[in-house]
Amino acid sequence: MTFSLEIVTPDGLIYKGEAEMLSVRTADGVIGILPRHIDYVAPLGMGEAVIKTPDGTRRAACIGGMVAVHNGMVRLVATTFEWAEEIDLERAKTAEDKARSLLSRSDLSERDLKLADARLRRALVRQSVGKGR
Amino acid sequence: MAGVSMKDIKLRIKSMESTKQITKAMEMVASSKLRRAQARVQNSRPYFRTLYDTLNTIANNTENFASPYLEAREVRKTCYVVIGGDRGLAGGYNANVLKMAWERMEGTSCCVVPIGKKSLEFFQRRGSEILTDLYAEAGDDHVGDCFSMAKMLAAGYSSGEFDEVHVIYTEFVSMLAQTPASLKLLPLEYTPMPGDTESACETLYEPDSESVFEAIIPEYLGGVIYGALCEAVASEQGARRTAMEAATSNAEDMIASLSLKYNRARQGAITQEITEIVAGAET
Numbered sequence: 001m002t003f004s005l006e007i008v009t010p011d012g013l014i015y016k017g018e019a020e021m022l023s024v025r026t027a028d029g030v031i032g033i034l035p036r037h038i039d040y041v042a043p044l045g046m047g048e049a050v051i052k053t054p055d056g057t058r059r060a061a062c063i064g065g066m067v068a069v070h071n072g073m074v075r076l077v078a079t080t081f082e083w084a085e086e087i088d089l090e091r092a093k094t095a096e097d098k099a100r101s102l103l104s105r106s107d108l109s110e111r112d113l114k115l116a117d118a119r120l121r122r123a124l125v126r127q128s129v130g131k132g133r
Numbered sequence: 134m135a136g137v138s139m140k141d142i143k144l145r146i147k148s149m150e151s152t153k154q155i156t157k158a159m160e161m162v163a164s165s166k167l168r169r170a171q172a173r174v175q176n177s178r179p180y181f182r183t184l185y186d187t188l189n190t191i192a193n194n195t196e197n198f199a200s201p202y203l204e205a206r207e208v209r210k211t212c213y214v215v216i217g218g219d220r221g222l223a224g225g226y227n228a229n230v231l232k233m234a235w236e237r238m239e240g241t242s243c244c245v246v247p248i249g250k251k252s253l254e255f256f257q258r259r260g261s262e263i264l265t266d267l268y269a270e271a272g273d274d275h276v277g278d279c280f281s282m283a284k285m286l287a288a289g290y291s292s293g294e295f296d297e298v299h300v301i302y303t304e305f306v307s308m309l310a311q312t313p314a315s316l317k318l319l320p321l322e323y324t325p326m327p328g329d330t331e332s333a334c335e336t337l338y339e340p341d342s343e344s345v346f347e348a349i350i351p352e353y354l355g356g357v358i359y360g361a362l363c364e365a366v367a368s369e370q371g372a373r374r375t376a377m378e379a380a381t382s383n384a385e386d387m388i389a390s391l392s393l394k395y396n397r398a399r400q401g402a403i404t405q406e407i408t409e410i411v412a413g414a415e416t
Contacts, residue, residue: 006183008179010180010276010356010359011173011176011177011276012179013176013179027348028339038336038337039336039337040337040338040339041187041191041338041339042338042339042345043345043348043349065352066184066187066345070190075183077183077184077187079276079280079355080276115281
């Protein structure tokens with residue numbers, strides 16, 4: 001049994017088709033969505049998304065946005081969504097180092113601190129998803 | 134006399150030709166950038182639509198639900214996000230959008246978030262209150278920038294720093310027409326859907342509808358700003374392409390008329406020479 005899944009980001013439509021299972025990290029923790037889920041809306045956190053399709057399982061780094069289930073149709077509206085095989089590990093590593101060196105400084109304003117922290121977490125998510133491929 | 138003017142004309146033709154080459158090259162660059170910008174506008178649309186739909190559904194279906202983002206309050210200060218270009222030579226692109234923004238702003242209490250170097254320069258010159266100049270480069274627009282800007286705007290709005298947020302950009306109507314447009318971001322306007330409250334009661338919001346709503350707002354704003362930016366970039370390239378096309382054809386016209394003049398002068402010089410020789414032989 002499958003449900004229809006649509007994944008969109010500002011860069012375009014990433015995936016449209018049938019899926020057997022979707023697992024994403026929401027702001028409250030990881031949830032799994034199976035067919036015939038009730039209508040549901042939750043904002044997304046940063047983490048790994050796993051999608052089980054009839055053709056196999058795919059993993060991705062999924063950051064920000066929301067997931068909505070409406071009448072059995074699942075929509076994943078993400079700020080960034082990168083398939084595990086498309087992640088640039090080197091870039092993520094450089095981003096991590098940069099963020100860490102920024103965080104170790106003490107003269108940062110609160111806003112910069114938050115930005116650097118978010119950057120670090122994004123880099124870590126990307127790396128953990130990218131390495132597991 | 135004929136010789137001097139012939140040389141002058143030749144020089145002018147040469148300089149016209151090099152100008153034409155430049156405008157032609159700029160036209161080509163603009164049209165290739167325009168294609169990319171158009172594709173991006175198209176790509177970002179489904180994202181934006183889905184966000185808006187969800188927001189609309191939540192806003193509609195949740196009764197006794199108050200969010201500061203939905204409530205219109207007395208407007209004491211307005212915040213304008215004005216999207217211009219980084220460079221000139223795009224016909225009336227910058228002038229049109231900035232003029233419209235200024236008409237709205239003049240005499241009111243407001244602050245601006247300029248996007249694009251031209252926009253920043255314009256408001257600096259007028260001495261407007263500039264909220265931030267972090268986003269001065271429209272060309273290197275990055276989705277992340279739009280989202281951080283949206284977060285800042287949402288925070289500023291809920292803390293009462295300003296009571297309305299508008300974005301002023303240039304709408305890409307077609308290759309040949311781009312019109313400045315204004316969009317109200319906050320407070321949010323949603324279209325009420327009659328009936329259909331039944332399905333909503335069953336919807337599960339986690340942790341609850343209000344926090345979902347609050348979390349989605351900045352996302353939505355970021356999406357709208359990104360969409361407007363995509364439109365503006367496409368418009369800029371379109372305007373530049375049209376302007377450069379006109380410049381190229383003007384240069385061609387000038388070259389044609391100058392060549393005609395040149396040839397006439399050359400012929401005149403030859404005729405004169407022959408007359409002089411014949412006159413000399415006869416005497």
